[in-house]
Amino acid sequence: MLNIVIFGAPGSGKGTQSELIIKEYGVSHISTGDVLRAEIKGDTELGRVAKDYIEKGQLVPDELIIDMLAKVLDTQKNKKGVIFDGFPRTIPQAKALKKMLNERGTDVSILLDLQVEESILIHRLLERGKISGRSDDNLETIQSRLNVYHTQTAPLAQFYIEEGKHVAIDGGNGSIEDIFKRVEAAINKVIG
Numbered sequence: 001m002l003n004i005v006i007f008g009a010p011g012s013g014k015g016t017q018s019e020l021i022i023k024e025y026g027v028s029h030i031s032t033g034d035v036l037r038a039e040i041k042g043d044t045e046l047g048r049v050a051k052d053y054i055e056k057g058q059l060v061p062d063e064l065i066i067d068m069l070a071k072v073l074d075t076q077k078n079k080k081g082v083i084f085d086g087f088p089r090t091i092p093q094a095k096a097l098k099k100m101l102n103e104r105g106t107d108v109s110i111l112l113d114l115q116v117e118e119s120i121l122i123h124r125l126l127e128r129g130k131i132s133g134r135s136d137d138n139l140e141t142i143q144s145r146l147n148v149y150h151t152q153t154a155p156l157a158q159f160y161i162e163e164g165k166h167v168a169i170d171g172g173n174g175s176i177e178d179i180f181k182r183v184e185a186a187i188n189k190v191i192g
Contacts, residue, residue: 001081001082003083004082004110004112004187005083005108005111005160006083006114007112007114007156008114008171009114009121009146009149010125011122011124011125012116012121012171013116013179016176017114017176020176020180020183021187025187027083028076028080029082029085030073030084030085032068032086035065035069036068040054046064046071062090062092062096069097073101073104074104084097089152090152090153090156091156094156094160109165110165110187110190111160112183112187113160113166113169114169115170116171116172118146121146126138126142169182169183170182
């Protein structure tokens with residue numbers, strides 16, 4: 001199985017590149033946000049527990065997210081692989097994901113780290129806000145989200161460097177297609 005973690009700061013192009021990867025490699029897309037919303041909407045046992053945390057303003061515990069991801073993975077019709085979007089975000093989550101995948105005889109194949117200069121990220125997100133009307137794409141919120149990324153999520157790269165799975169991708173220069181060529185080259189190295 002080709003299991004890809006797509007990684008990068010807000011505005012780095014994760015969603016755009018994920019779509020291209022799915023189209024090119026036929027992998028499934030697992031977004032933790034989508035999985036969480038589906039479990040809550042479906043009023044499943046996991047969804048009810050998650051909803052309880054959310055309603056109290058608390059983060060959904062890693063174990064619960066992993067249980068939800070395992071459930072989705074186990075029902076995958078497509079055994080080519082998956083792209084994980086929005087997870088893991090911390091080292092404990094990465095370790096839990098590794099354990100869950102290992103229990104299924106697989107592992108993360110590659111972490112694609114889309115690296116983009118902060119000024120470009122801010123510009124992209126402000127532009128996206130103008131186009132989409134997303135209220136969270138304003139300068140103050142963007143700077144706060146980037147700060148959270150740098151302090152909480154960025155250290156995760158080191159975990160995957162030590163695992164030998166981390167590949168830095170220049171996600172700030174060139175067209176979407178140019179960036180995807182870099183992504184493709186990195187994935188093709190892994191799948192041989």
